[in-house]
Amino acid sequence: MLVTRAADSALAEACRTRDELAEVGIANQALIINGRFRATMPTDPIAAALEERESRALEKHADFLASIDHYTVPLRAENIVGGEALRQLLTPAPPDAPVETEPLPAPPPFRAPADIIKDVAAAGRGVILTMGKGGVGKTTVAAGIAVALARAGHKVHLTTTDPAAHLAATLADGIDGLTVDRIDPAAETAAYTEEVLATRGANLDAEARALLEEDLRSPCTEEIAVFRAFARSVDRGREQFVVLDTAPTGHTLLLLDATQAYHRELNRQARETIPEAVRELLPRLRDPGFCKVFIVTLPETTPVHEAAALQEDLRRAGITPAAWIINQSLALTETRDPLLRRRARSEHRFFHEVASLHPTVTATPWAVHPPIGAEALLALFSENQSSESHAKVHL
Numbered sequence: 324m325l326v327t328r329a330a331d332s333a334l335a336e337a338c339r340t341r342d343e344l345a346e347v348g349i350a351n352q353a354l355i356i357n358g359r360f361r362a363t364m365p366t367d368p369i370a371a372a373l374e375e376r377e378s379r380a381l382e383k384h385a386d387f388l389a390s391i392d393h394y395t396v397p398l399r400a401e402n403i404v405g406g407e408a409l410r411q412l413l414t415p416a417p418p419d420a421p422v423e424t425e426p427l428p429a430p431p432p433f434r435a436p437a438d439i440i441k442d443v444a445a446a447g448r449g450v451i452l453t454m455g456k457g458g459v460g461k462t463t464v465a466a467g468i469a470v471a472l473a474r475a476g477h478k479v480h481l482t483t484t485d486p487a488a489h490l491a492a493t494l495a496d497g498i499d500g501l502t503v504d505r506i507d508p509a510a511e512t513a514a515y516t517e518e519v520l521a522t523r524g525a526n527l528d529a530e531a532r533a534l535l536e537e538d539l540r541s542p543c544t545e546e547i548a549v550f551r552a553f554a555r556s557v558d559r560g561r562e563q564f565v566v567l568d569t570a571p572t573g574h575t576l577l578l579l580d581a582t583q584a585y586h587r588e589l590n591r592q593a594r595e596t597i598p599e600a601v602r603e604l605l606p607r608l609r610d611p612g613f614c615k616v617f618i619v620t621l622p623e624t625t626p627v628h629e630a631a632a633l634q635e636d637l638r639r640a641g642i643t644p645a646a647w648i649i650n651q652s653l654a655l656t657e658t659r660d661p662l663l664r665r666r667a668r669s670e671h672r673f674f675h676e677v678a679s680l681h682p683t684v685t686a687t688p689w690a691v692h693p694p695i696g697a698e699a700l701l702a703l704f705s706e707n708q709s710s711e712s713h714a715k716v717h718l
């Protein structure tokens with residue numbers, strides 16, 4: 324049973340998984356499309372847009388869906404936690420949620436998104452990292468921060484690891500002061516392999532060189548190569564702003580630290596073979612004046628809990644996040660759709676949970692139009708987003 328959401332990237336991944344399993348002879352597969360949303364109030368623009376976005380994703384993957392048995396499980400208003408909720412999950416949809424008239428509770432006093440940009444801009448340069456679970460909006464938030472800083476007159480470099488790279492395409496032209504590139508794992512690995520063969524491999528006999536080449540074909544090589552590209556990007560933060568949408572985990576950073584200490588013990592000369600950008604990486608990431616880590620999450624159970632674990636992991640590596648960003652909040656929209664309003668109400672718990680995990684929290688609404696392109700990204704962090712959207716919660 325492959326499980327997916329009715330979203331483009333999730334469906335693409337399910338399709339890949341199906342092919343990989345089929346390749347090793349596992350063909351007895353079926354697909355569950357979980358959390359499919361149907362507007363109970365089609366006149367509500369948020370509800371209509373959400374349903375429409377899912378329909379478009381399903382249409383795009385029509386060939387895949389035609390080729391596999393599939394089932395649809397509707398989106399429920401509450402998080403599926405506990406025995407009763409689980410029993411309900413696979414029964415036919417419950418009757419429509421009643422229309423709610425009661426106002427939603429007010430969120431804790433969050434920092435306005437525009438103020439987050441001001442906090443970052445004050446340093447004049449440095450590194451901004453967005454971290455969190457896949458699909459929560461790391462790339463979107465990173466791009467939004469980059470565009471906002473560029474618009475405020477700063478020199479900004481945005482490095483994305485997003486393989487779709489649609490951001491790079493939509494942002495490449497037209498924004499003064501902003502440059503965009505992508506860390507391409509294949510290209511980085513090729514360049515690193517070549518460099519090692521040209522240096523360490525230069526004076527080896529044929530047999531030793533063959534061993535080194537074999538060594539370089541291991542998956543570790545890609546990890547090291549991407550890591551070095553990351554360190555290089557961070558290094559640029561000494562002259563300008565650098566925004567990155569992905570970073571090594573705290574665990575990887577701790578390993579780096581241990582490895583460097585070990586090499587220093589073993590052989591003082593080894594220090595010279597580690598590039599300066601890599602040697603300086605951890606101290607730079609630990610410096611709150613230089614590096615600001617934003618933890619991005621959705622107001623839902625799993626993303627919040629994984630983000631909390633990530634924060635712990637970072638703390639062990641000596642890195643304290645600058646703030647949390649709750650993305651795609653329905654409570655910050657004006658939706659009147661009964662099911663979405665109940666989901667909006669359920670976000671409340673997570674607002675408070677996140678507020679208990681970090682003193683600085685900001686939140687951005689679920690956007691009817693996916694935030695792609697400079698103007699839509701800017702809107703996520705605009706001045707009027709802040710106060711107005713918080714007022715919406717009191718509907």
Ligand SMILES: Nc1ncnc2c1ncn2[C@@H]1O[C@H](COP(=O)(O)OP(=O)(O)O)[C@@H](O)[C@H]1O
Pocket residue numbers: 455456457458459460461462463464485568650651652687688689690691692693694695
């Ligand atoms: N505030 C938002 N409102 C609506 N859609 C959003 C919002 N933030 C992100 N998205 C959409 O959600 C999807 C996942 O976002 P993305 O930034 O690619 O996540 P990540 O980089 O964490 O995997 C994208 O299709 C993006 O356009």
Ligand SMILES: [Mg+2]
Pocket residue numbers: 461462463484485568
């Ligand atoms: Mg991304």
